[in-house]
Amino acid sequence: MTKTYCRYIDNTNPNLYDIMLNKFEIGITSEIIDKLFGDLKSALIPLIMNVNCDRITITKDYTDSELLDCATFLLDHIGFDMNRGALGIYPHGFTVTVGQNDIRIAFKHTHNPLDFVSTIIHEGGHGIFEQNVSEKLSKYENVGVDNLYALHESQSRFYENILGRNINFWIPIYNKVKEKLNLDMNLEEFVDKLNQPQRGLIRTEADELTYCLHIILRYEIERDLFNDKIDLNDLPTIWNMKMKEYLGVDVENDADGLMQDVHWSEGESGYFPSYLLGTIYDGMLLEAIEKDLGNIDELLRSGKIRKITNYLIDKIYKYGGAYNSLEVMDNIGKKELSVKPIVTYFEKKYGVKSLLKK
Numbered sequence: 001m002t003k004t005y006c007r008y009i010d011n012t013n014p015n016l017y018d019i020m021l022n023k024f025e026i027g028i029t030s031e032i033i034d035k036l037f038g039d040l041k042s043a044l045i046p047l048i049m050n051v052n053c054d055r056i057t058i059t060k061d062y063t064d065s066e067l068l069d070c071a072t073f074l075l076d077h078i079g080f081d082m083n084r085g086a087l088g089i090y091p092h093g094f095t096v097t098v099g100q101n102d103i104r105i106a107f108k109h110t111h112n113p114l115d116f117v118s119t120i121i122h123e124g125g126h127g128i129f130e131q132n133v134s135e136k137l138s139k140y141e142n143v144g145v146d147n148l149y150a151l152h153e154s155q156s157r158f159y160e161n162i163l164g165r166n167i168n169f170w171i172p173i174y175n176k177v178k179e180k181l182n183l184d185m186n187l188e189e190f191v192d193k194l195n196q197p198q199r200g201l202i203r204t205e206a207d208e209l210t211y212c213l214h215i216i217l218r219y220e221i222e223r224d225l226f227n228d229k230i231d232l233n234d235l236p237t238i239w240n241m242k243m244k245e246y247l248g249v250d251v252e253n254d255a256d257g258l259m260q261d262v263h264w265s266e267g268e269s270g271y272f273p274s275y276l277l278g279t280i281y282d283g284m285l286l287e288a289i290e291k292d293l294g295n296i297d298e299l300l301r302s303g304k305i306r307k308i309t310n311y312l313i314d315k316i317y318k319y320g321g322a323y324n325s326l327e328v329m330d331n332i333g334k335k336e337l338s339v340k341p342i343v344t345y346f347e348k349k350y351g352v353k354s355l356l357k358k
Contacts, residue, residue, distance in 0.1 A: 044343075047209065079310075145321045
């Protein structure tokens, strides 16, 4: 059905998968992604094979009100306007725009404070984007940003990973968060656990480093399936082989393997690359911010995260859907898509020399 639908969109392009990609990322082709993901895979697999497979878990009992109080505090710190937003508890975290002055963030009632803070900061990035589209665009269709999947994901992951996993983010606020979440660990221990990479089976539980390979695996399968290079019946075997090669883990059942995501059962082929393109954009965005505002560690350590938020509002958010993702990158001085900035970020953070060719 997905094949038939995409041929209604374009019956001239010989590459069916490129039609699927452009439903989510205008101007992006599999040729572009092959180069980006290929470079990233070569650089990251050696790093990932050096991390453990043991998942860090911290269990605490919280009431709904305790979680809502801490979530409100964190969202206010990064610049989400609670006067134009709302919080609620739901089985899965998400952000929904009812109107520009009614942005709603949902999060799961969890007993793991690490998952909790990551989810709140992630969804806060989505919410801040939605809240700050210029009102001048309200009479135009491009006020919506639903078509900017990679860019939107880049913003949530920028707040969650680039900012929220940085120890300097927590220096001004950790004592309050520690009290609100009843944590019995110091700042360094908390941030160390927040940043521990772990090779695992489940994409939605993956850390920022291993997550990249979860997406590359899915992209390669989608691309080859819809270009008739592999057969549907071979997917479980192909999936399991790639998980072993890329992440060094064994898949015991399809529920934790091929069938774990809803995207394919919903017919949303072509969507997965948006997640990793967002991460690649984050590396380039980090470079642009440090060029224009100075060292990001110093900004976070001094509690000036709102300065970063205001920069993003001025450079990206206020334009809503007026520009596609490639145009936004061009507007911040990044004319060429490159994985080098995000690889540099991972190298600096995890201390392993990249194999990416210079």
